[in-house]
Amino acid sequence: DGGITQSPKYLFRKEGQNVTLSCEQNLNHDAMYWYRQDPGQGLRLIYYSQIVNDFQKGDIAEGYSVSREKKESFPLTVTSAQKNPTAFYLCASSAGQGRSTDTQYFGPGTRLTVL
Amino acid sequence: QKEVEQNSGPLSVPEGAIASLNCTYSDRGSQSFFWYRQYSGKSPELIMSIYSNGDKEDGRFTAQLNKASQYVSLLIRDSQPSDSATYLCAVRRSGGSNYKLTFGKGTLLTVNP
Numbered sequence: 001d002g003g004i005t006q007s008p009k010y011l012f013r014k015e016g017q018n019v020t021l022s023c024e025q026n027l028n029h030d031a032m033y034w035y036r037q038d039p040g041q042g043l044r045l046i047y048y049s050q051i052v053n054d055f056q057k058g059d060i061a062e063g064y065s066v067s068r069e070k071k072e073s074f075p076l077t078v079t080s081a082q083k084n085p086t087a088f089y090l091c092a093s094s095a096g097q098g099r100s101t102d103t104q105y106f107g108p109g110t111r112l113t114v115l
Numbered sequence: 116q117k118e119v120e121q122n123s124g125p126l127s128v129p130e131g132a133i134a135s136l137n138c139t140y141s142d143r144g145s146q147s148f149f150w151y152r153q154y155s156g157k158s159p160e161l162i163m164s165i166y167s168n169g170d171k172e173d174g175r176f177t178a179q180l181n182k183a184s185q186y187v188s189l190l191i192r193d194s195q196p197s198d199s200a201t202y203l204c205a206v207r208r209s210g211g212s213n214y215k216l217t218f219g220k221g222t223l224l225t226v227n228p
Contacts, residue, residue: 031214042119042203042218043159050214058215090158096214100147100166102207104216106158 003027004107006091011112013078013085021076021110023091031096032074033104036060037088049074050096078112086114118142119206121219129227134191136222138204141185147207148180150189153221154200162202163189194226 004025013019023032031050035043045058049068063082068074074093078085088111092104120139128134136150147166151159165171165178165187177190187206191198201221208215 033214040123040220042220043205043216044218045215048214094214100207100209101164102147102214103149103161103164104205105161106151109158 004091004093004105006089006107006110008110009108011110013112013114015114016080018077018079019112021078021089021091021112023074023076023107025072025074025091025093025107027093027095027105028071029093029095030071031094031102031104032068033092033094034058034064034066034074034076035090035092037090043090046076085112087112118217119204119219121202121204121222123220124223125225126222127225127227128194130194130196132194132226134194134198134224134226136189136191136202136204136224138187138189138206138219139185140187140204140206140217142206142208142217143182143185144208145182145185145206146209148178148187149205149207149216150176150178150187151203151205152198152200153203159203191224194224196226196228199224199226 007022033048034046047066049055091107094104150162153159163178179188203221204219205216
């Protein structure tokens with residue numbers, strides 16, 4: 001059963017703590033992405049990776065870090081430097097490879113709440 | 116200037132009517148356009164993609180693109196209560212190494228039985 005999984009579904013964090021959100025895909029996609037969604041807002045790109053061991057900052061990378069050690073995995077760490085981390089975090093993947101028809105598909109999301 | 120603009124709604128239509136969702140974009144270099152549907156509390160799911168001027172139909176959904184007017188729309192025929200969701204328009208500048216999608220804030224559609 002192919003798809004994108006994210007865990008956990010809900011995450012609660014105390015202020016000052018780092019937390020890591022998991023994203024795994026078995027679609028054999030080259031590219032992976034992390035977005036943040038706040039209520040009533042569109043999706044904002046945090047980081048993206050086009051290939052293993054390479055990633056680029058998106059529009060709102062401050063306070064976040066990522067790694068891409070395996071093709072199927074792209075974990076996101078929300079650090080204590082992120083001032084307002086409470087949000088819905090969405091991971092996506094796409095075949096990549098520079099095609100204009102490249103389409104992003106989303107995982108189910110992780111809802112992070114800072115207590 | 117916002118890059119991708121959508122009417123936030125809510126757009127309310129009766130069951131069986133045609134729902135028309137609109138999106139404008141500012142970057143004339145945009146080449147790829149996507150509509151996603153997002154139910155409350157869930158993640159976005161792809162409805163349609165369109166790359167060329169004109170209409171593209173898929174079942175009850177029709178996407179329309181006019182690059183000269185920098186306008187893309189989604190029509191939903193025979194609207195059903197299950198179509199009630201937020202619809203996100205997403206735009207990508209070009210292929211090649213540019214992977215970035217820019218999203219609008221979405222239009223909330225309510226279909227009334």
